[in-house]
Structure formats: structure tokens, C-alpha cells
Amino acid sequence: MLRRLSRGNGENHMRRVLGVTASAVLVATALSGCGNPPGTDGDLTDDWRPVAEARQFAPRAGECHVNAEPTAYLTSHQPVDCAKAHLVETFHIGTFTGDLAARPIPPRVGSAAMRSAFTECDAKAKEFVGGDWRDGRLTVQVAPTSPAGWAGGSRWYRCDLFELNPLDDTGDAAVNRAGSLRGALRASTPLRHGCAEAGEWGHLLTVPCTKVHRYEYVGVWMAPNASYEDATKDEDAVHTKCRSVIARYAKVPVDRMLRYRTGSTYRFPSEEAWARGDRGVRCWYWSSGKKLTRSIAGGGTKALPVN
Template structure:
């Protein structure tokens, strides 16, 4: 789960729970018989999957999925498939096998989208065999991307139509690209800024108080406390926000109407699964929300 914590500027993938799939075995999700080996008909890269179950970061269940035309409503789009190494049980959060797959899934998603997947309103979903299928020999996994509209852990995958292939590439459609957002929080500080929030997608022409600036990847290792995350990422986040505004980090410190907001990786299981990126947002005070992008604002006044 991600929350955001203020990093001084003057500062889900998200990972979904695992899901079984009708495409992960040859028995429509039914356990294979003890005398037969499962036929793993994995979907092709670019295939779209739908589900009647809830696919979300916090969802630890295994909703069944099925392949559908990408022109019809769906929740997942496949970016890679593969096989787990043999082991006694389905790889769980924190396992070396799942971390390796999550890393490869992220690389595949970035290649499929044309730019870092963290720059979209997206999270990664890794579909694994059900326990009974694993016992019967199934080892296939399916890495997919899912779209969401807010960054808290309960945000479900949205139903959508069409493909996201190349969506984040330079000159691409950018249908799921992160731009403007509304912060979800309570009790701003005396200057009207939040020191902790999640984000909800917003049209830049609508009243909003945040804009995505980029992401910072923490180094691999043991799960870092917030202080360690902040020490590593704060200056990098400030630089990203300054770059969004067309300023140097030093010039950003002279603006008191824009601050950087750094998301905090507070879910150790998310870290164990392989997610290490903090997201950075430029934010404005609740007393002066804006109805336009502040990209390349430089030293100019905030728009109204």
C-alpha cells in the first residue's frame, strides 16, 4: 500500500494479489487428475483478460480470468508469461522466485508501454497457478497490467477497452499516463499542504492539487524505514518536481506555493514482492488549487 508523505521542497503495482486463470491450465480452473499432467495454455502477450472477481492491490484471492477481445471490456492486459522454477508450493510474497518474476514483469510492462510503467495509472498483476494445479505440475505465470483511478490499496482494476501497447511511448496516446491528481487526505498543515495522502486521477482542467513528476527507485536490500526512504529519495524527488516546473532544485526552494510529495512504501509485503519505487508529485496548497498543468511554470504565478 502507498501513502504519500511530505518531503520538504523549500518535496500497484501497486501490486495486485495473485490470480488464477482459465488460461493457466487445460482444465478450466479445475484441478488436474493425478494421472495427467496439466496443459498450460498461457495467453499470448497482448491478450486481454477479464474477471468477475475483484482484482486489486489488496486482493489476496484468486479470481478466475478468461481471455476476451481487447475491444470488449477487460481488466488485465498481458505483457509477459513464463514458468516458475520447480518447488514444493506456489511462490508467495517475499520468495526469491516471485521477486524475480516481479522484476521481469516490470521490465516487460515498461517495454510494452514504451516508458516506465510507474508513469501510468497502473499496477502489475501476476497470475499464478492455483494450489491444486501447482501440485499437478503447473508452473506457468501471467504478468499483466491493470488500470486504476486512485493509489490506495483498495483501488480495484478498472474495466477498459482497447490496447495499452505503446501508450506511454513518446508521442503515444498517453491514455493512462499520470498527469494531474487530487490528493485524498484530511487535516492539511497551516499552509494548506498535506503531509500524507493518496492520489485520485484528475483531468488537468478540473480543480486539483497535485501533478505527477516521476519516480525514484530505492536500492535493493532489506525493507527500509520511512526515514531511510526519505533520505535516499527526497533530493531526487525535489529534482523531478523542479524539472516538471522547468526550475533548478535551488530555484524550487524559493517557491512557497509548490511542494514535493513523496509516496512512502509502507507495505513490507509489497517491498518483498519486488516493488521499490517512490512516486513524486508536485503539490499546491488547498487554498490555491489549480485548473491547469503547472508543467514548465518556472517562476510564474500559479494558474487559477
Template sequence: MRWGRTLAKVGAIVAAAVVAVLVLLALRPADRGSEAGPAAGECWAGVDPVRVACTEPHRLETVAVGEVGSVLGGRAGPPARSELGGEYAECGRTAGRYLGADWRTLHVQLIITAPSREQWQQGRRWYRCDAITLGDELDPVADRRGSMRGNPDGSGPAPDLQLGCATHVVVLNAFIGTRRLPCTDPHDMEFVGIAESDWPDFPATADAVSGAFAVECKSRAQTYTAMPADLLDQRHVTITARPTGDATTWPGGEHSARCWVLLDHPITTSLYGLGDLPTS
């Protein structure tokens, strides 16, 4: 078993790129605003986002709306994202109910947005929680048709959002990202669970990601695959982590990462509960 520092480094870069895109997209609707304020279930499209029907191509979907706490709400200006820790935690819980599963187990990234300064001065104290569908390879986010809302019967999330199997993409001997695939197609990566860290600071380097998540990601891999620790150590697998947030969400308590297993050969079945690695 190996720890994937290169994959962890790329994962951190991709996460930062996603958050950067989200900030650019999510802040604009807040600045444009509306008299009614934001509402869960609204979808947004375009470089300068506008509300559209969720059946149209879009990137952002509002999955939760709440009120900023009284301490922050009493300030003269709107809070920074890094100050909205309690609101972000509630955002994640509400988003889970909307999406039908813990958002961290889905091809989804969340961002929390407060009102613009002008809206704040007008007395608005809402916060908006937006979700975006993660893309593949070099495109960190993806356009979507249809709502991200979970199954109407409450049985789970939209099937196309669930994390599962993938293949890693290499160009000129450099790992550039992943491409999701059905587990019955040849693939060499699989999501095995969520790890939590008690590190006080965001792990901004590959070595820091290893220190923060390696032990728990290995435990998640053991549980998911039903492989004993000694057998997992003997097999040619790489375990890696991709933080679900960034340096602005870490102070608010988002201390988690998605754990993946990378194989040295493609397989055509899921690793779940196998007890050992298939040869093909």
C-alpha cells in the same frame, strides 16, 4: 518546500490496498487455470475472475507471461511472490513494451502470480504478470473497458493511463486520495517522475518513505519544473512519494516510488518546464 509525510503515509496505505486487492483477484484465475495456460492480452472480470473480452468491463489484464527460473522451478512447490525478483523485473520490462511506457509512469499497478500448488505438481512453471488500472479517491482500483495495450503505432501508452495532473481530496480535514484531472482544469497536484531507493528494507512508515525518497523526489521536481533548488525551497509546495510496490516486491528489487508535487493553490496549466509557479 515541504515533504508530504501525510500524503506519503496515505500513498503507502493505498499501495498496500491495491496489492491486497490484486492478490485476491489475481490468484483466483491461476487456481482455476486452463489447459492452455495464461496468455498476454487476456482480460479478467468479476469477484471470482473469469476471462472476458477486453471490450467488456474488467479489472485485470495479463500483460506478460514467462517461465520461472530453473532454481525456483526445481522446487517441490511454487515460489512466493517475494522470491520472484528476477521474474518480476522481467515482468516490468515486458509490461513496458505491452503498455507502451514504463508501467510506473502510468495509472497502473503490476502483480506477478505463480501457478497454484496443484498446477505446479502438474509440471507448470509459468508466471503471469497482470496489470490493473488504478482508481481515484477511496476506490484503489477501477473497472475498465478496452485493453491497456499501448498505441498500435508504438508511439506511446493509452492516453487515459498516463499519469499527469490531479487534485487531492479532503473529507473532514483528512486527506483521503486523489482525483485525476486534465492539466487545463483547476488542480493542485502533478506527477513529476520516478525515484529509486537503495534502502535495504521496504519503507513501511511515512518517515521511512521520506528517508528513502525525499532527496531524489526533490531532484525529480527540479528537473520537471525547471526550478532551481533555492527557488523550489522558497515556494509553498509539498513534495511527496508513493511507493510502487510493497514489502513483498521490495526484496525482488522494486525500490521505486512515484513523485508528486502538491501546491497550496489550484492552477490550470502543467508545471512542466515553467521555471516558477504560476499564481493561478
């Protein structure tokens, strides 16, 4: 959700709700009066090759999928070439260990028990895309093995990455895309948050910073663990945190005059992403007055004068 606060004392809050091992049973029937055929010893099993041990299904990093389901079932595992249309990309395979691995069933998607797996996926995603994935229209999910796979001994989980819709500020649906996200944030790209202008219905649409705009993405504030309802209810506190992020970005003092230098807009992760473990609140600078044609990055008090 995007919420906006103007500089100074005037406040304008904006909300939008936008294979199988078969057990062979041999029934030996003694046929009276029948001898063994030539060249046989009467034991029908001693010459059989041992049946191979059943192999557990496991996905691989580098696979892309047309199914964005956050639980990985064998029946829905139909990976495609990442150069073709897909919804999610698996960039890492992790393993549940310790007490989590000893559970009789896999951790529930979105539960607190999945947070350690999300933390690992978070770190691996930053390496994979070449920066903080929260700085772009991206999100991360953990996809554990299915209950049947868990019962069979599998303890893996997929770390998946997918692109979000630029016209849905609160949504969590994966966008159909073609091409891997490897290194996607190492250079300037439409996926990366940057300068923006409000489009139809108030959605923030990325534009070049040399074009007229009122908004600029400045970074992320990591919220503490809390319920989604509790985390989102104190808008003034979130704006204060985002103003500090703006100050670091523009290189101005964090003091009592900061609120008179900048307006702010922010977006919380979706409720689904929050449940997965994403605590990153995305912050934007907002000019409630004149429109800009350049970035405020490192601009100091000249870029953000007191008004």
C-alpha cells in the same frame, strides 16, 4: 500513501490510511472352454491407439480475467474477451528457469524469489502500455502456476496488469474495466497521472493542467530494497528525493535553494505491490501557495521561483 511537504521550512505532513490420463487396468480373465471370436487374435490391447500424453494447462497473453487472484489455478481460469468487464489483463507469459525451476514448489507470491519474474513483467509492461506503467493508475503482478500445476511440470507465470481506484491512494484492489490496456499510456488518458487537485477526503483527482490545481505529477523515484516499514519511515529523505525529480521535470537547479522553490507530495506503492517488487515512489509537485493553471514542465525558475 500520500505525504506532503510544503516549500521552505514549514512542514505539513499528510498521511492517509486509506485431460486427465486415466490409468486403465486390464484384467484379463481366462474363460475355460471359450475360443477366440472369429477375426480376433486374443490380444485385447495390441489394436488400441496410444493414449495421448497429458497436456499441461497454460494461459495465453492477451487473455483478460474476472478473477484477480495472483495464483493461476486451472479451476479458476475463465478468460473473457478484454472488451468485456474484467479485473486483470495478462500481457505476457514468462518461464521460471534455473534454480527456481528446480524447486519442489512454486515461489510464494510476494517472496524475494519472485523478484526476477517481476523484473521481467515490469519491462514487458512498459512495452505493452507504451510508457512506464507507474506513470498511471496501474500496477503489475506476477501470477505463478498453482502448486498442482507445478507438480505436473508447469513452470510458467502470468504477467498481469490492472487498473487502480483513483479514490484509494493506498489500496491495491483491481478496478473493474472494459477494454485492453495495450498502448494505454501512449497518449493523454484519464489513466495517466498529471495535474491534480485535492478532492473530498484529500484524494488527488486528475484535472486538465489548464484548470485550477495545486499538484502536478512529475515522475518516479526508485527506492532501494528494504522492508516496507524501513522504506517509508524517513519522510524527509523521500521528500528530498522527490524534490530532485521535480527539479529535473521543471528544469531548475538541484541546489540548496530547491526546497524554497517547491513543495512535494509522494505516494509509496501499496504494501502488496512493494512485496511484489514495485519500488517506485510516485512524486508530485505541490504548490502550498497560489493555485496554478498551467504545467510546470520545463518552466525553469520562472515556473518555480524562490519563495
